[in-house]
Amino acid sequence: MATAAVSTEQRENYLNAEYGIRSWLLTTDHKRIALLYLISITFFFFVGGFFALLIRLELLTPAGDLVLADTYNKLFTMHGQVMVFFFLIPSIPATLGNFLVPLMVGAKDLAFPRINLLSWYLYIAGGLLMLFCILTGGVDTGWTFYTPFSTGFSNTNVAEAGLAIFINGFSSILTGLNFVVTIHRMRAPGMTWSRLPLFLWSTYATSIIFLLGTPVIAITLLLVVLERTFNLGIFDPTRGGDPVLFQHLFWFYSHPAVYIMILPSMGVISEIVPCFSRKRVFGYKAVALSSIAIAVFGFLVWAHHMFVAGISLYAALVFSILSYLVALPSAIKVFNWTATMYKGSISFSTPMLYAFGFIGLFTVGGLTGLFLAALGIDVHVHDTYFVIAHFHYIMVGGALMGYLGGLHFWWPKITGRMYPEAWGRLSALIVFIGFNLTFFPQFILGYLGMPRRYWQYPPEFQVLNVFSTAGASVLAVGYILPMIYLLWSLRYGKPAGNNPWGAAGLEWTTQSPPTTFNFDETPEVTWEAYNYDQIPMPEEVTLER
Amino acid sequence: MFENLPLWPARASTMAGNVDLLYIFLVLLTLFTCAAIFITLIVFAAKYRRRHGREAHQIEGSVLLEIAWTVVPLGIFMLIFAWGAVIYFQERVPPKDVAEIYVVGKQWMWKLQHVEGQREINELHVPADRDIKLIMTSQDVIHSFFVPEFRIKQDVVPGRYTTLWFRATHAGTYHLFCSQYCGTLHSGMVGQIVVMEPAQYQTWLTTGGGFGSLAANGASLFAQLGCQTCHRSDMQGRAPMLNGVYGNPVTLEDGRTVIADDNYIRESIVNPAAKVVSGFKPIMPVFQGLLNEEQLNELVAYVKSLNPPPPGSVNAPDMAAAETKP
Numbered sequence: 001m002a003t004a005a006v007s008t009e010q011r012e013n014y015l016n017a018e019y020g021i022r023s024w025l026l027t028t029d030h031k032r033i034a035l036l037y038l039i040s041i042t043f044f045f046f047v048g049g050f051f052a053l054l055i056r057l058e059l060l061t062p063a064g065d066l067v068l069a070d071t072y073n074k075l076f077t078m079h080g081q082v083m084v085f086f087f088l089i090p091s092i093p094a095t096l097g098n099f100l101v102p103l104m105v106g107a108k109d110l111a112f113p114r115i116n117l118l119s120w121y122l123y124i125a126g127g128l129l130m131l132f133c134i135l136t137g138g139v140d141t142g143w144t145f146y147t148p149f150s151t152g153f154s155n156t157n158v159a160e161a162g163l164a165i166f167i168n169g170f171s172s173i174l175t176g177l178n179f180v181v182t183i184h185r186m187r188a189p190g191m192t193w194s195r196l197p198l199f200l201w202s203t204y205a206t207s208i209i210f211l212l213g214t215p216v217i218a219i220t221l222l223l224v225v226l227e228r229t230f231n232l233g234i235f236d237p238t239r240g241g242d243p244v245l246f247q248h249l250f251w252f253y254s255h256p257a258v259y260i261m262i263l264p265s266m267g268v269i270s271e272i273v274p275c276f277s278r279k280r281v282f283g284y285k286a287v288a289l290s291s292i293a294i295a296v297f298g299f300l301v302w303a304h305h306m307f308v309a310g311i312s313l314y315a316a317l318v319f320s321i322l323s324y325l326v327a328l329p330s331a332i333k334v335f336n337w338t339a340t341m342y343k344g345s346i347s348f349s350t351p352m353l354y355a356f357g358f359i360g361l362f363t364v365g366g367l368t369g370l371f372l373a374a375l376g377i378d379v380h381v382h383d384t385y386f387v388i389a390h391f392h393y394i395m396v397g398g399a400l401m402g403y404l405g406g407l408h409f410w411w412p413k414i415t416g417r418m419y420p421e422a423w424g425r426l427s428a429l430i431v432f433i434g435f436n437l438t439f440f441p442q443f444i445l446g447y448l449g450m451p452r453r454y455w456q457y458p459p460e461f462q463v464l465n466v467f468s469t470a471g472a473s474v475l476a477v478g479y480i481l482p483m484i485y486l487l488w489s490l491r492y493g494k495p496a497g498n499n500p501w502g503a504a505g506l507e508w509t510t511q512s513p514p515t516t517f518n519f520d521e522t523p524e525v526t527w528e529a530y531n532y533d534q535i536p537m538p539e540e541v542t543l544e545r
Numbered sequence: 546m547f548e549n550l551p552l553w554p555a556r557a558s559t560m561a562g563n564v565d566l567l568y569i570f571l572v573l574l575t576l577f578t579c580a581a582i583f584i585t586l587i588v589f590a591a592k593y594r595r596r597h598g599r600e601a602h603q604i605e606g607s608v609l610l611e612i613a614w615t616v617v618p619l620g621i622f623m624l625i626f627a628w629g630a631v632i633y634f635q636e637r638v639p640p641k642d643v644a645e646i647y648v649v650g651k652q653w654m655w656k657l658q659h660v661e662g663q664r665e666i667n668e669l670h671v672p673a674d675r676d677i678k679l680i681m682t683s684q685d686v687i688h689s690f691f692v693p694e695f696r697i698k699q700d701v702v703p704g705r706y707t708t709l710w711f712r713a714t715h716a717g718t719y720h721l722f723c724s725q726y727c728g729t730l731h732s733g734m735v736g737q738i739v740v741m742e743p744a745q746y747q748t749w750l751t752t753g754g755g756f757g758s759l760a761a762n763g764a765s766l767f768a769q770l771g772c773q774t775c776h777r778s779d780m781q782g783r784a785p786m787l788n789g790v791y792g793n794p795v796t797l798e799d800g801r802t803v804i805a806d807d808n809y810i811r812e813s814i815v816n817p818a819a820k821v822v823s824g825f826k827p828i829m830p831v832f833q834g835l836l837n838e839e840q841l842n843e844l845v846a847y848v849k850s851l852n853p854p855p856p857g858s859v860n861a862p863d864m865a866a867a868e869t870k871p
Contacts, residue, residue, distance in 0.1 A: 069729050142726045148703060149686040153652070153728060237704025238833060240816070243687060244702060277593070283606035308689065309700045310707045313637055317630055324622035328615060335614040336606075338582060341589040343602035348590070356586065363582055367575040374571070374625050376632025380564050380696040383689060383724040447568065449554050449693025451724040454732035458720065463550060533603050537595075 013416065013513040028113035029516055034099035035414070036120050037090060040127060042483070044086040047134075049479065051079035056438075056472040059465045064456035072455040073140040074156065080143025082134075085165050086127055088399055089257060092264035093175055093210075094123070096406045097203050099414060101179055103507035103514065104197050106188025106523045111181040112174075119174035126168030133160035142453060144254070147235035147246040151227040159228055162221040169218045172260075176210025179203055188506070190525030197505050197529055198281060201288040202267025205295035209256045209263075213299070217253035220246065244309055251302035259298040261395050262362075263291055265402020266333055269355050272409050273337050275503040276352035277344030278537060280530040283336040290329030297326035307378045316375055323373035330366050334359060347541055349501070350424030354405030357432045361397025365390060368443065386446025389439045397435055404431070404482065411486065412500045416512040417493030423485040431478035437471025502537035504530050557719055557740065558695035559712045563632050565696070571625065636697060639678045639710035646671070647759070647842040648681040650688035650701040653730035655721065658842055662756040663749075667736030669721065671713055672746035678710040680807055680845075684838045689725035692738055700725055704815075706807045713740040763847025766840055775829070784829060785822045788851045796823040810845050 014031045017023075024032060055075050058066040067075065098116065102109050110116050133139055139161040141150040150158050183196070183204050223234050224246070233239025235246045274281045281287060303311055303319040337359055346352070368390040371377050381387060412418055441464040450461045457465070499508040506525070510518055527534065556562055593601075646669070647658040657665040671677050681690055683703040690709055691698040699709040723734035741749060756762065767773060775784035785795075790805045798821045803809055812819055814836070817829035836844070 064732070069732070073726075073729065073731070140728075144726075146687060146726070149726070149728060153686050237702075243704070278595075278601035280603055280605065282604060283611055286606065286611045307633075308698050309687075310702055310705070313634065316633065320630060320633075321623075321626050324619075324626050327622065328619060331618050332611070332615060334582065335610075338585055338589070339604075339606075339610065341586070341593060343604065344589070344593045345595045345599060345601040346590055346593050347595040356590075359586065360579075360583060363579060364575070367578055370574075370622070370625055371568070371571050374567060374629030374632075376564055376629045376636060377568055377571070378629075379633065379636050379698050380568075380693070382698060383691070444550075444552060447553055448551065449691070449720060449722065451691060451722045451732075453726040456732045458735075532601065 011511060012515060013511065014516045015416075015513050017516045026117075028109070028117050030098050030102050030110045030113065030116060031414075031514065031516075033116050033120050034095050034097075037094040037098060037123070040120075040124065041087050041090055041095065044082050044127065045479075047131075048079050048082035048087055049476065051075045051082065053472060053476060055079060056469040058455065059457070060469045062457050062459045062462050062465075069455045070140060073142075073453070074138035076453055077140050077142050078134055078138055081139070081161060081165065082130065084143055084257070084261075084395075085168055086123075086130060088261045088395055089172060090123060090175075091261070091399070091403050092268065092406060093179070093203060093206055093260075094119075094171075096199075096268070096403075096410060097175070097179065097206075097264060100199065100410065100507055101182055101203060102186070103413075103510060103518055104200055104505060105183060105186055106191055106506045106519060106525065107182065107186040108517045108519070110178045111186055112178050115174050116178050119171040119178070122171035122174070123168055126164045126166075126171065129160060129164035129167060133157040133164055136160075144250060145221065145224055145246075146250075147224065147227070147243045148237065148241075150224055151234075152236055159225045162225045166218050166221050166225075169214045172210045172214045176207035176214070179207040180211065183207075188523050188525055191506075192525075194284075195525055195527075195529050196288075198270035198284070198287055198291075199264075199267035201291045202263045202270070205291040206260050206263045208295050209260050209298065213253045213256040213260075216249060217257075220249040220253070223249075244306070244311070247306050247309055248303065251305045252299075255302040255305065256295075256298045258391070258394065259294050261399040262402075263294060265358065265399045265406075266291065266330075268402045268406035268409070269337060269358050270333075271503075271505070272351045272355040272405055273340050274530045274532060275409075275501050276349060276355070277341045277346050278532045279340055279344045280528070280532060281336065282339035282342070283332075284529065286332055287336050290332045293329040294326060297322065297329070301326050304373055304378070307375055308382050320373055320375050324370070327366060327369060327373070330362075334363055334366070345537075347537070348425075349541060350419075350421060350428055351405045351409035351501075353425055353428040353432075354401050354408065357428060357435075358398060358401040358405060361393050361401060361432075361435065365393030365397055368393065380449075381446050383452055384446035385442040385450050385452060388452050389442035389446060392439045392442075397439070401431070401435075404428070407482075407486075409501070409503075410507075411489070412496030413507060413510075413512050413514070415490055415493070416496050417489045418496050418500060419482075419489040419493055420485050423481065427478050427481040427485075430474060430481065434471050434474030434476075434478050438468050438475055439471070441465075441467040441471075497538075499535075500538060501541060502535050504532055504535055554693040555715075555717075555719070556694070556696075557713055557715045557717060558692075558697065559714055560632075560636055561694065561696045561714075563635065563696075567625075567628050567632060570628075574621070639708065640676045643676040643678040643710060645678050645680055647839075647846070648679045648690060648701065649838040649842070650681065650683040650685075650690070650723070650727075650734075651838075652685050652728050653723070653734040655690075655723075655734070655736050656839065658759055658839060659750070660759045660846060661750050662758045662762075664756060667721070668739060669736070670739045670741060670746065670749055672743040673713045673716050673740050674743065676710060676712050678708055680706050680708055680842070682706050682811075682838055682841075686727050687725050688723045688727050688734065691722040691724040692719055693722070694719040695738075698724060706811060708807075713738075716740050716742050716745075759843050759846040760850035761847075763843035763845070763850070766843055767847055784825060787848050789853060791849045791852050797821060798823050798825075807845055810848050811841055814841060814844060 139156045141154050227234050233241040235241040235243050301323045304323045307316050445464045496512045649656040655667050657669050681701045683701045688701040695711045719738045721736040775782045776787050794802045795805050796802050815833040818827040821827045
């Protein structure tokens with residue numbers, strides 16, 4: 001395999017097939033579009049991260065002394081909007097998903113390559129409008145846009161932000177459409193549903209949510225813009241509207257959106273754990289079907305964000321019990337990943353460290369979700385830092401760890417280069433420590449009663465806030481490091497070879513980086529997924545590079 | 546340093562202990578589950594780490610295990626669900642004999658109206674060992690009334706009443722936070738709940754008043770707005786008689802029956818055409834925007850005061866008859 005790596009190095013691939021800016025901006029190659037997305041979402045990640053850093057610095061002291069109250073409100077609003085809509089939601093699907101879906105099913109490209117490019121342009125259009133919104137004064141509604149504050153009281157760029165997210169939503173819808181059609185129609189001969197990599201099951205479930213959920217947020221935000229601009233009485237109670245109706249509509253999308261963020265990461269973990277355990281994933285069917293179950297049940301739990309909003313007692317009961325049902329498939333996945341390691345042959349490369357981190361943090365995030373689904377406890381901790389800590393454990397500890405793990409796992413395939421393994425492991429460790437230091441204290445803060453979105457706070461909450469801010473700076477280091485060494489590896493990294501991890505899956509049978517049309521001839525699949533008994537792991541994986 | 550780092554706020558209401566008990570149970574469950582999973586991971590990682598001459602042992606899965614780790618968590622989840630639901634019902638359903646206080650949230654302060662006439666801003670005095678019900682609304686955006694030491698919280702929504710009840714157990718001063726983001730000084734929309742011994746509270750009620758009771762203010766507002774020209778007390782008016790209406794069912798034009806609770810009375814003032822009583826014409830002017838929330842509270846308190854003292858259910862049939870009369 002090592003000799004193959006050297007000989008393929010000179011071959012044409014999707015990166016050197018064409019040169020020039022036009023060849024990138026007009027490309028229909030799913031792999032190039034994935035890279036366009038990778039660059040764009042990385043930009044927005046650091047924008048959102050910058051806002052987060054300012055938030056944590058403000059909260060270092062109880063008094064509101066670093067920025068003005070209005071500025072602070074804009075910071076947490078734009079942190080949420082940028083991170084959720086312009087980073088987390090597109091993160092894995094638009095980068096790794098775009099890159100891997102055709103490779104994994106054994107196809108030359110996605111079903112609709114030009115629509116795929118269109119979806120990136122829609123993302124960019126939405127992103128530019130969001131940047132315009134930020135640079136011309138920002139928006140201060142909270143990422144949740146709650147009415148009637150957003151429609152009748154805020155005097156910031158609400159309409160711009162709403163339209164930016166509206167436009168960006170179409171990018172999600174088109175990506176979802178492309179994945180669903182590709183997975184249904186373009187699987188190589190022999191690639192049956194029961195042989196699909198679990199990453200594709202996750203991506204498929206995510207795409208369903210993209211298709212069914214995103215139109216609802218689009219319409220909801222459009223209604224906000226219309227009420228704000230034309231004084232319609234949809235949500236404003238003084239004009240006969242209902243402000244709580246907005247919350248139902250908003251969460252009907254935004255709760256499933258949490259699964260848009262976490263499902264693809266679960267898919268990544270389901271690829272990494274078998275590879276570095278050298279085993280078929282334990283309970284393939286259970287893991288695959290639990291992705292679908294999450295997507296389905298995820299649509300039926302939205303009002304658990306509204307237990308203190310004034311909904312009826314009995315509605316609250318129904319949404320509480322359904323929230324416990326949606327927790328089950330997640331628990332099943334964690335148990336199956338753990339069981340996959342049993343009697344495996346486990347090595348601790350960077351992606352596997354991220355997978356360990358994911359399982360740990362996601363477990364904490366999931367278990368604290370049980371607190372919030374318990375009606376009697378949610379009343380106390382709703383809208384406090386307990387909620388902040390919980391969803392960051394899921395969305396940063398879970399989704400982002402999965403994203404970074406996946407990025408490291410497939411980086412050799414995407415770029416043809418290895419990153420420095422020692423730096424990779426170090427940064428995984430730093431992210432894990434920094435994350436816990438940042439967000440664990442917030443659970444306690446929340447139960448003590450510190451409300452979220454507070455610019456100033458009573459002094460007794462300071463000690464825990466100092467821990468949190470200290471953790472955030474550690475976390476920042478953990479995010480900047482990969483940025484540096486991954487870029488470094490583009491030029492100086494060791495050539496990766498086709499399959500540096502000895503991983504199963506069609507994508508590893510192509511050269512690294514793949515050619516424009518992925519496969520020289522259409523592959524025919526005659527083996528089950530995760531056939532790790534038939535693939536040796538290269539000796540050097542466990543040896544220090 | 547760490548003696549000042551408590552894990553929960555002081556327990557100052559009858560609800561606090563119930564909530565904390567479930568919380569502590571869940572914390573222990575979380576610790577146990579995390580320990581089980583993390584220890585398993587660490588043991589597997591150590592025991593099955595990659596070594597020369599040892600291959601991974603391929604295992605397909607186990608239906609029995611899948612069933613076990615579906616059913617066992619489901620059972621535990623249902624237990625937590627039921628436990629949480631019981632506490633929620635305690636939190637949401639106020640006891641019968643409960644003292645009422647009106648709350649109006651606005652950007653960025655809390656205005657509180659005691660039935661006896663006292664008014665306060667960002668500070669609420671209440672007696673210990675008495676069931677208190679807050680009848681809350683907002684005059685602008687959504688706020689949320691949160692008292693961590695009581696473990697209670699309820700959004701305060703414009704255009705309607707929401708309620709919250711508690712029974713304070715210990716005299717003292719506690720945080721009042723707005724927990725629903727409401728604009729610039731959201732974090733400044735804070736105050737305190739001053740819980741007093743009942744005797745001291747009585748003294749407090751009688752000092753510094755001078756506003757007149759809420760219902761009395763409502764009565765004069767009622768007269769001032771000319772409401773009594775139609776809402777006469779002799780059943781001859783062009784509008785329903787209000788005596789004894791509160792808390793009882795009324796039949797509407799479209800045949801529905803609703804309970805004339807705080808929200809119904811409030812809505813019938815600001816938007817009278819929404820639910821017209823059967824047999825009457827929608828002739829009442831709209832008061833949306835003409836009355837502020839405090840005035841609405843006074844009018845609602847006045848309508849409530851028109852009920853005969855309990856037991857007041859005896860005249861309910863009469864009222865129903867009066868309302869259906871053309």
